[in-house]
Amino acid sequence: MTGEVVERVLCSSRYRDVDRSLVGRLAAEELPRARNVDDAVKRVKRRLHQAVGAFRGATRGNAIADAWKGDLAQPAFRAACTDALRGHASTRERLPHLDTFFAGIWAHTGVPASVLDLGCGLGPLALPWMGIGEAEYVAIDVDYRPLATAEAFLTTVRQPHRVEGRDLVSAPTEDEAEVALLLKLVTTLDRQDPGAAGRVLRSLRVRHAVVSFAARSLGGRGKGMEHTYRARLERLVIDAGRVSAVAEASVPNELVFVLTLDAVDG
Numbered sequence: 001m002t003g004e005v006v007e008r009v010l011c012s013s014r015y016r017d018v019d020r021s022l023v024g025r026l027a028a029e030e031l032p033r034a035r036n037v038d039d040a041v042k043r044v045k046r047r048l049h050q051a052v053g054a055f056r057g058a059t060r061g062n063a064i065a066d067a068w069k070g071d072l073a074q075p076a077f078r079a080a081c082t083d084a085l086r087g088h089a090s091t092r093e094r095l096p097h098l099d100t101f102f103a104g105i106w107a108h109t110g111v112p113a114s115v116l117d118l119g120c121g122l123g124p125l126a127l128p129w130m131g132i133g134e135a136e137y138v139a140i141d142v143d144y145r146p147l148a149t150a151e152a153f154l155t156t157v158r159q160p161h162r163v164e165g166r167d168l169v170s171a172p173t174e175d176e177a178e179v180a181l182l183l184k185l186v187t188t189l190d191r192q193d194p195g196a197a198g199r200v201l202r203s204l205r206v207r208h209a210v211v212s213f214a215a216r217s218l219g220g221r222g223k224g225m226e227h228t229y230r231a232r233l234e235r236l237v238i239d240a241g242r243v244s245a246v247a248e249a250s251v252p253n254e255l256v257f258v259l260t261l262d263a264v265d266g
């Protein structure tokens with residue numbers, strides 16, 4: 001019956017681009033709770049909305065390729081990227097602070113020669129604001145829709161890169177890089193499996209991991225949220241078991257932590 005639920009979900013236009021292993025995992029979890037197959041399909045789609053659907057918007061990849069004249073700094077090209085970044089809820093929220101966002105992180109890590117962007121969404125399209133030169137960019141997400149846009153973008157701008165569809169809950173990556181970005185990823189993974197983010201941090205072969213949380217307004221009315229996320233970060237640090245330092249690079253609407261990790265054994 002799990003197979004039937006998976007096939008029906010993957011037939012829907014909304015979720016046909018989601019990695020099959022995520023759909024299979026959610027189907028196995030929801031079937032025992034469901035009244036019948038129809039109900040299981042509905043439940044899996046609801047969970048997929050939380051995991052991927054809620055962030056998606058329109059993609060505007062063609063406009064980026066048309067605007068590319070060989071220079072990441074060119075205003076018309078940046079305007080096309082900005083427009084595309086509006087297509088994913090989490091990158092849209094970051095737009096007002098893009099100019100300072102990555103510089104604040106690199107101040108703690110150094111400008112990396114390789115970046116691993118986990119649960120990337122449309123994150124790679126912020127490359128013009130990253131200032132990482134020829135660094136290798138590896139982008140991973142469970143949703144092939146933003147990944148296709150990221151792949152086309154990184155190819156257009158000739159950034160050394162690799163793009164990979166992967167369910168980080170069932171298959172944490174052991175990729176090597178100087179810096180891993182887990183931007184607004186932990187709360188998304190927590191909803192799927194509260195132990196997943198800890199497993200991801202334990203398996204990464206990176207020197208620094210950047211963990212962020214969306215906080216609509218930090219301080220003031222957002223204080224409760226901020227408190228919750230700081231507490232979540234503390235638990236994650238303990239769970240990872242290999243964090244030697246934590247620095248902060250927050251912007252007004254996003255809590256950003258830069259973790260320094262001890263090397264993994266073996």
Ligand SMILES: C[S@@+](CC[C@H](N)C(=O)[O-])C[C@H]1O[C@@H](n2cnc3c(N)ncnc32)[C@H](O)[C@@H]1O
Nearest residue numbers: 052090091119120121141142143167168183184
């Ligand atoms: C809140 S968005 C953050 C996107 C991006 N990191 C950013 O900050 O703009 C969460 C991302 O995680 C991805 N995601 C959700 N569940 C995942 C999983 N199990 N494995 C890998 N990626 C996942 C979603 O598709 C989505 O792109």
